Amino acid sequence: MRIDNRSVLSFLVAAILTIVTAAAYADETCNSPYMTGLIKGQEDFVHVWTLGVLGMGDGSDKLVTVDANPASKSYGKVIDKISVGGRGEAHHMGFTDDRKYLWAGGLDDSKIHVFDVGTNPAHPTLVRTIDNLSAKTGYVGPHTFYALPGRMVIGNLSNAASKDGVTGLAVYNNKGDFVKKYDMPASEIKQLKGDGYGYDIAVNPAKNALLTSSFTGWNNYMRDLGELIKDPEAMKHFGNTLVMWNLKSMQPEQIFAVPGAPLEIRWALPDGQNWAITATALTSQLWLVKRDARGAWAAKDVAAIGDPAKIPLPVDISITADAKGLWVNTFMDGTTHYFDLTDPEHPKQTYAKHTGSQVNMVSQSWDGHRVYITSSLLSKWDKKGKDNEQFLRAFQWDGHELSPAFEVDFAKEQLGRPHHMKFTANAQRVAPAVGASTATASAR
Amino acid sequence: MRRSRGAAGAAATALCLAAGLNLAGEDPGKATAPRMEFVPPPPGSYTLQSIQRISDAVLLDSAGRAVRLSALTQGKITLLTFFYTYCADPLGCPFAHTTLANLRDRVTADRALAGRVRFVSVSLDPTHDTPAAIASYGQEFTADPEFEWRFVTARRVPELLPVLDDFGQDVSVDLDQYGRATRTLHHMLKMFLIDAHGEVREIYTLAFLQPQVIFNDIKTLALEAGSGPAAVRGRPSVSVQSKP
Numbered sequence: 001m002r003i004d005n006r007s008v009l010s011f012l013v014a015a016i017l018t019i020v021t022a023a024a025y026a027d028e029t030c031n032s033p034y035m036t037g038l039i040k041g042q043e044d045f046v047h048v049w050t051l052g053v054l055g056m057g058d059g060s061d062k063l064v065t066v067d068a069n070p071a072s073k074s075y076g077k078v079i080d081k082i083s084v085g086g087r088g089e090a091h092h093m094g095f096t097d098d099r100k101y102l103w104a105g106g107l108d109d110s111k112i113h114v115f116d117v118g119t120n121p122a123h124p125t126l127v128r129t130i131d132n133l134s135a136k137t138g139y140v141g142p143h144t145f146y147a148l149p150g151r152m153v154i155g156n157l158s159n160a161a162s163k164d165g166v167t168g169l170a171v172y173n174n175k176g177d178f179v180k181k182y183d184m185p186a187s188e189i190k191q192l193k194g195d196g197y198g199y200d201i202a203v204n205p206a207k208n209a210l211l212t213s214s215f216t217g218w219n220n221y222m223r224d225l226g227e228l229i230k231d232p233e234a235m236k237h238f239g240n241t242l243v244m245w246n247l248k249s250m251q252p253e254q255i256f257a258v259p260g261a262p263l264e265i266r267w268a269l270p271d272g273q274n275w276a277i278t279a280t281a282l283t284s285q286l287w288l289v290k291r292d293a294r295g296a297w298a299a300k301d302v303a304a305i306g307d308p309a310k311i312p313l314p315v316d317i318s319i320t321a322d323a324k325g326l327w328v329n330t331f332m333d334g335t336t337h338y339f340d341l342t343d344p345e346h347p348k349q350t351y352a353k354h355t356g357s358q359v360n361m362v363s364q365s366w367d368g369h370r371v372y373i374t375s376s377l378l379s380k381w382d383k384k385g386k387d388n389e390q391f392l393r394a395f396q397w398d399g400h401e402l403s404p405a406f407e408v409d410f411a412k413e414q415l416g417r418p419h420h421m422k423f424t425a426n427a428q429r430v431a432p433a434v435g436a437s438t439a440t441a442s443a444r
Numbered sequence: 445m446r447r448s449r450g451a452a453g454a455a456a457t458a459l460c461l462a463a464g465l466n467l468a469g470e471d472p473g474k475a476t477a478p479r480m481e482f483v484p485p486p487p488g489s490y491t492l493q494s495i496q497r498i499s500d501a502v503l504l505d506s507a508g509r510a511v512r513l514s515a516l517t518q519g520k521i522t523l524l525t526f527f528y529t530y531c532a533d534p535l536g537c538p539f540a541h542t543t544l545a546n547l548r549d550r551v552t553a554d555r556a557l558a559g560r561v562r563f564v565s566v567s568l569d570p571t572h573d574t575p576a577a578i579a580s581y582g583q584e585f586t587a588d589p590e591f592e593w594r595f596v597t598a599r600r601v602p603e604l605l606p607v608l609d610d611f612g613q614d615v616s617v618d619l620d621q622y623g624r625a626t627r628t629l630h631h632m633l634k635m636f637l638i639d640a641h642g643e644v645r646e647i648y649t650l651a652f653l654q655p656q657v658i659f660n661d662i663k664t665l666a667l668e669a670g671s672g673p674a675a676v677r678g679r680p681s682v683s684v685q686s687k688p
Contacts, residue, residue: 097612097632097649098612098614098632100614148647149634149647149648149649149652150495150496150612150634150636150644150647151493151495151647171493173495173496174612175496175612177496179493179494179495180493180494205478205651205652206478206479206480206481206482206651207481207482208482208484208657209482246485246490248484248485248490248657249485249489249490250490250493251490271479274481
């Protein structure tokens, strides 16, 4: 067999392309823990899935990329934005298992936009838009995108028929082809009735466990918040359950009564841990789901977040890599809280800071040194007037104090309402061309 | 067969470039072996998803003969993984093959699965992993004539890339502290469970590489196929084309 220089060169071309493909190397702990390329160091970029606002810039939903590396000349600046050509209520995103792509959903138009963030994370590209979710499943409002090997599980919020909160999980393969749907349980399992509502997804492979939470349907999340809270009937239509699924069989096995719309779920991932945690939006509690010595799962409220009587509205959480700390953002009072989770059955708030007039998503870097916050909850739920700040704020965290690092004013820059964030980083310390030249020389 | 050391080195370098990895921050550390803290559901009590069909391609077997991928992924329940012969990561290719060897023993001990299961190991480095190299590497795994375990490579890298793309198998190369390509290929360990019709029904990454679960999945597919056409027995026909 003779080595063909052309084939070597062909591979070099592919190699050069792949150099950048392998780039995504920053993370926070809410991502699927078994994906490739998790990083513990400095992220280079923060991608922000941003709701379009009529009259603000092009008015379209967009993926905004911000330089987050302090060593960069463009640190703290917007370096790229990709509009998707409409306002579909941009909300959450999730990486594929290889972290090459970000799937980003619209809660109103139910479109799923797939961005390539691997080839060049500084400048993502829109490679595909999936618009058959409703046709394939009857569900609308794609919320959580959670990678399983070779495919994406999508947690939805509503359905096309009644647009209430009854919904389910949709599975697509990484090519964007529909695979299967699973309704959220609405019947009784072990003497507890499901509400059929959905929201977040969190998987623990070692326990064959998939845990889901529940929020509300399109009728509520696309309604003005001021009107909604004055409508007692509408306020009855919020999720009150967590569901434990058998991951292998994708069958719901246990329902937990968790009143007040349990939202984001995070598993404690270190060895020996057997619990997950969530926060309820309306009742402002931290809930622990823990397996006892006999192997039975149980859920219980373990701490209040702020003053529940004032409905501070916890909206997002971010757990530390060692599962000993938890960040919680409360939207109404614009506060970022830190809880010590050393004893997960008795979380203790050890820090709180007013970080904005309204704050929504919170994401901590894996190394724990940086915390990022965005402002927007939903287009119809954000505050009005001067309180309608729209920003991405980055902070340094020294274990005692959040210190401002940089801020991007999304209103001033005519970008829109910033919501979900994901981190990526450059793969190379050495320019790909240098490596390619070396390899080419070797080939000769 | 003649092969220059320089070209081989270049190929390894090129492969390394394909990975192109350097960590932007700290090394995330070695992967950990999968934990299994549950009793898996019994075979046949669940349905595996139909994830994707496999596109056909032409590869090379360990005797240097051209073989269609479809001949290796249809007619039997197939476990397919990607590897390279000089992989040294104890939780990489060696771990995959140890797991497969464990599964082979389980499968061969189960009379209901006799002749219905095959394993396929596809090299990620067709330049270095020649048919002779994969034949040598695969010797310890292919000694049992009653069990079909095929080691294959590709004639050239461009013929492998569409296969990797179709499976969604990433590959890249680690760089050393000076930014030079090393001989360590970085890839996400994936194992694909394919039914007798050529449809991927499950994918296992390291966290999911739990032998008992995989064995139950194989049994589930066997039960699903029953004694119908899907339960084809015997070795597949190999489409032999011209020698490379």
